[in-house]
Each structure stands twice: as structure tokens, then as C-alpha cells.
Amino acid sequence: MANIVVLGGGVGGMSAAYEAQAALGRQHTVTLVSDRSYFQFTPSNPWVGVGWRGKEDITIDLPPLMSRHGIKFVSQGAKQVRPDSNEIELNDGTSLPYDYLIISTGPELAFDEIAGLGPEHHTQSVCTVDHALEAHKNWEAFCKDPGPIIVGAVQGASCYGPAYEYAMIMETDLRKRKLRDRVPMTFVTSEPYVGHLGLGGVGDTKGMLESEMRKRHIRWICNAKVDRVDAGTMHVTEFNDDGSEKKKHELPFKYSMMLPAFRGVPATRGVEGLNNPRGFILVDKYQRNPKFPNVFAVGVCIAIPPLEATPVPVGVPKTGYMIESMVTAAVENIADLIAGKEPHKIPTWSALCLADFGDKGAAFVAQPQIPPRNVNWSAEGVWVHYAKIAFEKYFLRKMRKGTTEPFYEKYVLGMLNINKIKNPAE
Numbered sequence: 001m002a003n004i005v006v007l008g009g010g011v012g013g014m015s016a017a018y019e020a021q022a023a024l025g026r027q028h029t030v031t032l033v034s035d036r037s038y039f040q041f042t043p044s045n046p047w048v049g050v051g052w053r054g055k056e057d058i059t060i061d062l063p064p065l066m067s068r069h070g071i072k073f074v075s076q077g078a079k080q081v082r083p084d085s086n087e088i089e090l091n092d093g094t095s096l097p098y099d100y101l102i103i104s105t106g107p108e109l110a111f112d113e114i115a116g117l118g119p120e121h122h123t124q125s126v127c128t129v130d131h132a133l134e135a136h137k138n139w140e141a142f143c144k145d146p147g148p149i150i151v152g153a154v155q156g157a158s159c160y161g162p163a164y165e166y167a168m169i170m171e172t173d174l175r176k177r178k179l180r181d182r183v184p185m186t187f188v189t190s191e192p193y194v195g196h197l198g199l200g201g202v203g204d205t206k207g208m209l210e211s212e213m214r215k216r217h218i219r220w221i222c223n224a225k226v227d228r229v230d231a232g233t234m235h236v237t238e239f240n241d242d243g244s245e246k247k248k249h250e251l252p253f254k255y256s257m258m259l260p261a262f263r264g265v266p267a268t269r270g271v272e273g274l275n276n277p278r279g280f281i282l283v284d285k286y287q288r289n290p291k292f293p294n295v296f297a298v299g300v301c302i303a304i305p306p307l308e309a310t311p312v313p314v315g316v317p318k319t320g321y322m323i324e325s326m327v328t329a330a331v332e333n334i335a336d337l338i339a340g341k342e343p344h345k346i347p348t349w350s351a352l353c354l355a356d357f358g359d360k361g362a363a364f365v366a367q368p369q370i371p372p373r374n375v376n377w378s379a380e381g382v383w384v385h386y387a388k389i390a391f392e393k394y395f396l397r398k399m400r401k402g403t404t405e406p407f408y409e410k411y412v413l414g415m416l417n418i419n420k421i422k423n424p425a426e
Contacts, residue, residue, distance in 0.1 A: 005030075039065075078090060078267040117260060164187075208362060286346065287326050
């Protein structure tokens with residue numbers, strides 16, 4: 001009997017626990033370790049940030065859910081992964097042994113790398129549901145006394161979609177409140193151009209997002225490095241495409257949400273051969289760590305080199321569709337190892353995203369995620385807004401039921417067909 005431990009209770013971790021149990025059978029033990037007692041549907045956090053969702057709408061209590069599905073649950077969280085001895089030191093001082101480990105911790109949010117950044121200082125975040133709840137509290141206070149808004153993503157960020165979503169959702173909410181005319185908005189991003197997304201753009205995301213921001217009167221600054229954030233002022237250096245300094249900005253704001261850079265979590269950092277200098281887990285084409293062959297990793301915690309050299313550092317995102325394919329590969333390859341075979345499954349690493357703008361939205365498909373691509377497609381419309389709302393309900397229902405169907409591929413591509421948009425995978 002093998003003992004499979006999944007570290008992390010997010011999208012990747014939950015999916016890995018369910019898939020491991022389904023693929024390997026009840027004769028093996030699957031244990032989910034998380035430092036939270038609940039699962040949160042992170043893509044809904046921009047809605048939470050303006051009060052369109054509450055925490056109870058997008059979270060699921062994990063202990064009874066895992067018990068119902070026959071998966072052991074450990075809520076202490078990990079203090080240190082020790083792959084040399086095949087165990088995890090937990091925060092309560094005990095150790096959890098494993099035969100196979102799937103790391104899906106997500107990232108640590110590196111607010112401390114920029115003075116004044118983050119919810120403990122002068123900017124908001126929608127990276128976690130608790131951050132988004134705090135952002136909403138401050139949003140309501142802001143709407144009573146509005147002023148300039150700055151929104152975007154700092155240097156080294158590797159997740160740009162929520163910044164665009166929150167900018168558009170805030171703009172929509174301000175129009176609903178009849179406050180839009182009192183709020184100048186600026187989008188500040190490390191991307192070399194609007195719609196780069198860490199992917200070199202997908203389809204016409206550059207033209208599409210630029211056009212949308214023009215329609216909504218949101219100005220933008222690209223190739224931007226945030227130097228520091230003071231109360232009410234963001235200090236930004238803008239660079240030319242050749243890397244030379246273009247302009248210094250001192251941007252006033254009354255409300256700001258800036259996505260931070262990511263790094264690996266403390267529990268997995270500092271292990272030679274396990275991670276890169278930023279703490280992200282090193283994996284081969286089978287999602288397996290090269291030094292520790294019984295350790296796999298999926299999702300935002302893995303190391304992916306930047307797509308290209310840019311004037312300001314830009315990371316590569318890991319979207320849900322991509323994570324889904326990583327999970328399936330990791331689980332199938334563990335099944336191979338248990339059966340005495342060599343791993344065979346290679347994930348597709350494709351990107352598929354629904355980005356909500358509050359009143360409409362944008363969808364894109366990149367297959368594979370890194371260009372050149374076989375599919376390079378984007379579209380926008382009111383249907384995307386409703387598709388994301390429906391997908392949220394579908395996804396949470398799937399998590400509660402413990403099904404292992406390929407939800408991104410099946411549901412999102414299905415929504416494209418339902419809305420009479422050509423299926424780009426065909």
C-alpha cells in the first residue's frame with residue numbers, strides 16, 4: 001500500500017487528491033495537507049473585492065468534505081518538506097511520512113519586496129479571499145469619498161488576469177454607483193504592453209484590452225517598476241523597450257490594488273535540488289522533481305522560466321487549464337511508478353481563461369501556453385461574463401462532489417460552443 005500526500009488545498013491540490021484516489025484505488029492512502037480549513041475559489045476574488053460575493057459563496061469547509069470522500073485531511077500545515085527522509089514536518093511539531101508527494105502549495109506573496117506594498121501597508125490585494133474581503137471593506141470606504149485609483153501588477157508578477165479583471169469590475173461598479181466621473185483610473189503593469197499577460201499575448205489580447213481600457217477611460221503605464229508606495233502616492237519608474245529609463249512617475253491614489261510578485265513557500269524553500277533561487281519547485285516533463293523522483297509538483301508553485309527578456313521582469317502564469325493537465329500527468333505517473341513502470345504522461349500546458357469585466361468579459365485559448373502555438377485565439381462579449389458566473393457554480397459543485405472530470409476542457413470549451421463561438425480546438 002502506498003501513502004500519497006498532497007501538499008496544498010487549492011485548485012491543484014484538491015484536484016490531485018481526488019484524481020489520486022480515483023486512479024489508485026482505496027487500497028492506497030491519500031492525505032491532503034493544508035494550512036487552511038477551507039478551499040477557496042480564487043478566480044472569484046475580484047468579485048469579493050467589490051462586494052459581489054461573500055466568503056461563504058466561494059469557500060468549502062474541507063474536514064467534512066475530505067472525510068466524506070475517504071481522503072485524510074491534515075490542517076496543521078507544513079513547516080518544512082524533507083525529501084531526503086520522505087517526510088513533512090508539520091507546524092505542530094509532528095512529522096508526516098509519504099511514499100509519494102505532490103506539492104501544490106501555490107505561492108508566497110512577496111509584498112515585502114517593495115516598500116509600502118500590500119494589505120498591511122498602502123495597497124489592496126485580491127490574491128486570497130481574506131485579502132479580497134479587506135479590499136471590499138476599504139472599497140466601501142473609498143466609495144464614500146472617491147478619488148484616483150491605481151491598479152495593476154508589479155515587477156516580477158506572474159499573474160495578470162486578476163489585475164485586468166479587478167480594474168474593469170471596479171470601473172463597472174463605479175458606473176453602477178454613479179461615481180465613475182469622480183474617479184481617475186491608471187493601470188500600472190510590468191508587462192511590455194497591455195495584454196501581454198506573461199504569455200506574449202494570446203490572439204489579439206493587446207488590441208482587445210487596449211480598446212476596452214480606452215472605452216472605460218483607464219490610462220495605462222507599461223514597462224513599469226514600482227519603486228515604493230507611500231500613503232496616497234505610488235512611485236513608479238517607466239522604462240523604454242531597450243531597458244533605458246523613460247520617466248519617473250509620482251502617482252496619487254486613494255485606492256490601489258497591485259498584484260505582487262510570487263515566490264515559493266517557506267516550507268519548500270532551501271532544499272538543494274528541490275527548488276530554484278526563487279523557491280519554485282523544479283520539475284521535468286513528467287511533473288517530477290529531477291533529484292527526488294517520488295516528488296511531483298503542480299500549479300503556481302512550479303518553476304517555469306520567463307517567456308522572453310523584457311525591460312521589467314515578467315513571470316509566466318499558470319492557469320487552471322494548465323494546472324488540470326499537470327495534475328492528471330502527476331497522478332498517472334505516480335500510478336506508473338507504483339506499478340513498477342516508468343512515467344509516461346506529459347501534460348499539455350495549455351492556457352484557457354475566462355476574464356470577467358463586470359458587465360462583459362474576454363476569453364482566450366493558447367495551445368500550448370508558450371508560443372509558437374497550434375491555437376492562438378481570443379474573443380470578448382457579454383457571454384463571457386455569464387459563462388464565468390456559471391463556471392464558478394459548476395466548479396464549486398465539482399469540488400463538493402469530488403468528480404475528476406476535466407472541468408476546464410469540458411466546461412469552458414463547451415461554453416464556447418454553446419455561445420456559437422467556434423471551438424478553437426477543432
